[in-house]
Amino acid sequence: MRVHPRHELDEIIHAPVRLSIMAALAAADKADFRFLRDTIEVSDSLLSKHILTLEEAGYVHVEKTFVGKRARTWLSLTDQGRAAFETYMDVLRRIVEATPRA
Amino acid sequence: MTGDHFSPDEALQEIGRVDRQVRHSSRGPGRAYLLVGLATMLYWPAMFLGGRPLPMLAGVGWIILTVALCVYWARLRVHNRLLKQINRPISAAYVVTMMVPFVVGMCLRPDRPDTGWTVVLVALSVLAGLPLVYGGLRLMRS
Numbered sequence: 362m363r364v365h366p367r368h369e370l371d372e373i374i375h376a377p378v379r380l381s382i383m384a385a386l387a388a389a390d391k392a393d394f395r396f397l398r399d400t401i402e403v404s405d406s407l408l409s410k411h412i413l414t415l416e417e418a419g420y421v422h423v424e425k426t427f428v429g430k431r432a433r434t435w436l437s438l439t440d441q442g443r444a445a446f447e448t449y450m451d452v453l454r455r456i457v458e459a460t461p462r463a
Numbered sequence: 464m465t466g467d468h469f470s471p472d473e474a475l476q477e478i479g480r481v482d483r484q485v486r487h488s489s490r491g492p493g494r495a496y497l498l499v500g501l502a503t504m505l506y507w508p509a510m511f512l513g514g515r516p517l518p519m520l521a522g523v524g525w526i527i528l529t530v531a532l533c534v535y536w537a538r539l540r541v542h543n544r545l546l547k548q549i550n551r552p553i554s555a556a557y558v559v560t561m562m563v564p565f566v567v568g569m570c571l572r573p574d575r576p577d578t579g580w581t582v583v584l585v586a587l588s589v590l591a592g593l594p595l596v597y598g599g600l601r602l603m604r605s
Contacts, residue, residue, distance in 0.1 A: 377469055377477070384478040388485035390547040396540035400484050428537060450478070456471040 386438045394434040489543030493602030500595030507588035511568040556594035
């Protein structure tokens with residue numbers, strides 16, 4: 362039987378780049394693609410790949426807008442994504458609290 | 464980091480780091496609210512109490528401020544959750560409080576404003592800017 366809380370960690374969120382994306386969007390209402398790229402310090406292609414994974418999981422909403430001829434991509438958490446991130450945070454805290462300190 | 468995953472401690476640290484960075488970037492709108500709120504407190508006294516060319520300068524300054532804010536808003540790269548929550552009520556309150564010194568100044572201004580009228584107009588101008596000052600301070604503290 363798997364009882365350790367680490368088994369409850371959402372694997373979609375727990376990958377480093379996706380965790381940073383989720384954390385940034387959890388703190389914001391919406392964020393622009395370039396802001397995320399600069400904050401997380403990843404390439405456009407890597408960020409796009411992870412956003413696609415999160416979008417397919419239903420965690421992230423992607424919205425493309427135009428300012429004149431320039432396209433802007435806005436990202437936000439869906440309700441499902443926000444709930445998943447809150448659950449993920451609860452599990453993390455439980456793991457950290459249960460870990461004996463050296 | 465173990466392999467391609469964070470340890471729980473590292474994950475919490477990364478969440479904290481990103482959260483601080485997003486919150487830091489969200490303080491800009493707070494400063495903008497504060498700036499417009501304080502400018503409002505000066506704008507109406509300049510318009511209704513100032514001698515020439517102060518009203519004209521205040522009007523031009525207001526146009527420049529409005530254009531600068533529109534450009535700033537369009538270039539904003541992250542929108543704070545608190546900003547979304549408070550934007551509507553603060554904007555609605557601001558429209559109402561802005562109308563008061565405008566109406567009083569346009570309709571009730573005496574030819575020779577006395578001290579009492581001046582005090583009332585200054586007080587209404589301060590009141591007009593208060594919603595944005597309040598919103599700005601809340602955003603900057605978040």
